[in-house]
Amino acid sequence: MAAASVCLMLALAVPARAETGLDCFSENKDLWIPGCTALILRPGIEPEQLSSAYAMRALGYSLKGQYDTAIADYDAAIRINPDFAVALNNRAWAYFRSGRPQQGLADVEKSLKLNPLSEHSWDTRAHIRQAGGNFTGAFDDYEKAVQIGGERMIRLYQCGLKENGLYNGPVDGLYTTEVRGALRTCAKTATCDPLPADEQCRAATS
Structure with missing residues (x-):
């Protein structure tokens, strides 16, 4: 009662x-x-x-x-x-x-x-650069997001890269050579998103 x-x-x-x-x-x-x-x-x-x-x-x-x-x-x-x-x-x-990615660039x-210490902003620009074909710039920005965001950002990318079939390792927040290589491969394709669509995966990394 x-x-x-x-x-x-x-x-x-x-x-x-x-x-x-x-x-x-x-x-x-x-x-x-x-x-x-x-x-x-x-x-x-x-x-x-x-x-x-x-x-x-x-x-x-x-x-x-x-x-x-x-x-x-x-x-x-x-x-x-x-x-x-x-x-x-x-x-x-x-x-x-x-x-409309280019409208958001400015x-x-x-x-x-x-x-400049917002990992989310570096990730946003990475996505916009990637959509516009600036794959080298996109990868550089993803790495900056990793550098600032640390373990949580790495876990997010590990989840997303798993969903894209580019990474098969653990979701442990460690920026290994395998994770970096998968992120670089993803950044070279305009349609690949290293952020996970899976809400459960997102929740597990937050």
């Missing part, structure tokens, strides 16, 4: 949380869109928080494959804060995922200037 009461209390709390915008930065990605919408509509919100709310809602849309809607929200976030490195990188990624390059 007590457990049922707790569940009911949580269920009743969800609308209140959404109305106040608390869910915008929740760990539950399904709450980002309603939570951030509530925050965006709140009167008197500070510009920095408004920019972050647009960027988080954009990420929510992007994860659902609604890239045009996501890009519109990233546009709003970046208009408020033109030096928002994460939003710039994520807009570049949304352009890439929507089949964004990710600005993001890298603002924060």
